[in-house]
Amino acid sequence: MNPNGRRGVELMCTGATSNSSWMKQLTSASRQGRHGRVLHLFFTSLRPGDRGAADTHPAAIPTALRACARLGDASSGRLIHGLVLTRFPSLASDAVAATALLDMYAKCGLVASARRVFDEMPRHDDLVAWNALLAGYARHGLPERALTLAIKMRGQGLRPDLVTWNAVVSGFALAGDDQMAGDLVRAMQDDGFQPDVVTWTSLVSGSVLNFHYDRARALFRRMVAAGNRVLPSSATIASILPAFANVTDVKRGKEVHAYAVVTGVEQNLTVSSALVDMYAKCGLVLKAHRLFDKMAERSSVTWNSMIFGLANYGHCQEAIGLFDRMLCDGARPDHLTFTAVLTACSYCGMVELGEGLYRAMKEEHGIEPRLEHYACMVHLLGRAGKVAEAYDFIRAMPLEPDCFVWGALLGACRSHGNVKLAELAASRLRTVEPANAANCLLFSDALASAGRQDDVVKMKRLAKRRRIKKLDGCSWLESP
Template sequence: MLTFQTPPTLQLSFAPKQSPQIAFSSKNASLALQNSNNNQLIQSLCKQGNLKQALRILPNESKPTQQTYEFLILSCIGRNSLSDGLDVHRHIVENGFDQDPFLATKLINMYSHFNSIDNARYVFDKTRERTVFVWNALIRALALAGRGEEALSLYGQMNQNGIPSDRFTYPYILKACVSSSYSSISLLHKVKEIHGHILRHGFESHVHVATTLVDVYARYGYVAQAAQLFDEMPERNVVSWSAMIACYAKNGRPSEALELFREMIAKTQSDVPNSVTMVSVLQACAALAALGQVKLMHGYVLRRGLDSILPVINALVSTYAKCGCLEIALRVFDRMNRRDVVSWNSMISGYGLHGFGVEAVQVFRRMIGSGISPSSITFVSVLGACSHIGLVDEGKKLFKSMVSQHGIFPSAEHYACLVDLLGRAGRLEEAIRIIEEMRIEPGPTVWGSLLGACRIHCNVELAERATHRLIKLEPTNAGNYVLLADTYAEAKKWDEVSRVKKLLEAQGLQKVPGCSWIEIKKKIYSFISVDEINSQIEQLHALLVQLVMEMKEKGYVPETKFVLYELDQSEKEQIVLGHSEKLAVAFGLINTSKGETIRISKNLRLCEDCHSFTKFVTKFTERDILVRDVNRFHHFRDGICSCGDYW
């Protein structure tokens, strides 16, 4: 990267002014000779994209104007030429415009475009008459470059110097919070502090400021604060609506995201959903596995002409796969005129979710063959696909190829995938060796993968070791305690189960309740374990009891080993009978037509008993049932599951 550097004395060295040979049309040459003021010609050439010719004429103009320099700077950005930008900067200094705040702002923006932040900082430091626009320009440059702490420090200096912030300052400084390395607690404190500044200076009603606040709160999971801000906005635009929809979609509240989208359509005529809106809406549909909703949104995308926008089509591929329609996802993928790495990642991930690990690896090979370089996310997807089907050797080869063939150093997430791959296959000792030899500090995802494998294979010793590390890393995650308790329960160590439960209670932590969703006639219904609210609950229970009685005669035995209570068998069976996915299955049987596939999504891993139960149901009722749990899809048909009981 070229760098604009000057000695401390600011004695810049420039080529001597002389009239170069100008190679352009005789008409333009004539104009240049006849008109001593070449400013208009330079600006005209910049508009036409003839930056090189404009720069050749520049030395002939004895009095370049501010507007001429502005055109030249914008043309350097448009032509993506840092070297020409450096030449223009030198000319600005030479002609005494280096203290012009307007041009300083333009130069900082130019260097920001080229990610030449040191040069942007140089312009700022050398400018004495600093307006709020100059401060804003450097704050923006630092924030976009991921140097959030520097931007926040500059904001502090701005306040100390008595420079009043304006409506452009706050969106930039809030973006700086996002790009900083503050902890989530420190970040929330900083955002609230800036929020206070916004309120004190009366900018809370400005749509861009309020929208950025919504987005920042949403990014870190503060949904209540984001929703309150959104509700209080006197004016909204498509960006505001999109930010709030994304907030719900990305923070585990997909139903609210879809409801807000419907409200947006109903209440606004000018704020038409754009591609950003639709990506978030499709993510919400994917979270609910709501195939009917996806098809409606796909139609909306086609009607609005958004099907030519790559992120939207990528989202459609991913969403159809996550809703259980891999064949439609593949159809959309195959029809794409252009694909990027996200397109391929979506297809690889889709195959992996459905347990087609071999096919996922084949798509990965096709991507490499097409000349697309894999990303970090690509390897998360393909390693996950290998894990779902037990392709241990293939997964290990892919992991090694990250550095050796693609120059991608494994992150904690990649190590977690490898540990999961080995752990699910029962190779726990090998998994722990991987953790011990990691080139980075193992985080919660790595130890969590090991703990999950210990629960599957009932390895109490390693489960205790993993939980010990997890409690230090994420002490408020109740799921880790529950997995340890499950492991103790299978080993029939009831005293230890009781100890873990007391530890949970003492810290005020609660197990995440199982929740399942089912879509019937384009309407989404949700169920929680031991649900007593649904209007059909008695009918559902009656059907479940009848099914269990009939299935027991055919060999079904309820799996109750993970019930964390010392109860008799019949009481344990009553508990597992109330699991949310069983309620959703019963609801689907009652409210769908014969032969119609029942599609369910669940927020947790499918338990062993629900898995066994659903296999029996498909055989008894001759119905296909598709369940997506937190890890993968299970296609149940005629008493068999697509996972081969490996999940």
């Protein structure tokens, strides 16, 4: 085909086919970020009787693959790969199509498949292809392999560019290896590249994801202090906000919010969603709700943050009402949405509604229950005093109960004086979470409530023998 250039596919599409309204719709949808629409148009064209549409537009293949990559839709990507092999075999050796295929697999987490596509490419002098594979390794927890690939790239006469360096730095930052990430930034500078906004955002994001909040805040301050040389982007601001939400540092969170307003990115979807999440987690639910209502567009993350915030701070009816509003607006709930709304049902004692939502989650929305949903249901039944039903629910679970499921049952038994089931739950917890002192305390409280002081003493002796230590009380103190 045309492995030497990156415009092989485009050159095939000149002439009458360039005026195809179908191709124009596909390209327009791609540019607008409507990736689901891209795939709908692409696969509709392949129905029996409509074969000609795709055959006259081989350039649609990379466009459709890029849509799969953005959506993380590996299944559709595999179908398109099969289509390339059977109907457009010449595209397999085209630089544009092969790189799009490689990138799709890498972004979907199928790095082994991405590597096979890379190895089958006729030439390995395309920096874009190297960077796509390298970024796949970095993004999916294999930073050492990304670094090895970057070294190999240089050995084959290709000089890493800023994209290469940023991918490797990001890989180690996401893995929580701050020292290696910092060493790579210095090596990047020695190689003639200055850290840009992507570099800084990767460092900040990696620190936050690994709970290194002090480092994340220090990095953000250094970035802002650099002035116009490197300005935080919407992605940087969205990345740093969780560092304030998790320690309820509202003052500094508000300062970042003010910075987002001044720089004009407050209405960016990822930024506004992160702001809603921060204020909701800090307990400023009304502030979060005002921001939520001002948003022109909302993602499932935004809805979930607001529902969780309302539920966790006692506004359970409002949380359930917001869930209904979400459905009316046509937004698609996910597993976190149902965790949030089931939590709200539990806190306000709405057992029948919670049970109905649990059934609807699978039957109407096609979401398989996870352990967090089972824990919510046990909590819901237990808080309502239906401790025996909660235990029956656990026994019927298709998954092995974890510490949260048994902990919810133990807490319900403590509250409602069911010592027999409390003993069983405590026994299971000692197996799955032997070092957690909170479980011993809950069981001791259940025994004390039942007047079994001798057993309370035995529990304390057992905890002492096993060296189970209760954590000291603490609070966050932030330096000015």
